[in-house]
Amino acid sequence: MATAAAVYGMDVFAQTLKSINAFEITYNGHRLHSKIDSGAFPQPGAVVEKLRAIMAEEGVASTPSKQ
Secondary structure: HHHHHHHHHHHHHHHHHHOOOOEEEOOOOEEEEHHHHHOOOOOOHHOOOOHHHHHHOOOOOOOOOOO
């Protein structure tokens, strides 16, 4: 009975997130954007800048090298 209630609760939660188009953009555990927090869709340029900053911190090249 408890399992059925837990599954039902998770389904209700998932349906709620779907109805508000909630999503998050993450990279290696870093959150680049959360629609739940901001209430808006991400600006592509802002996401790219955050991603580049995180990649620079990690020492990852943001553009492929040509060999």
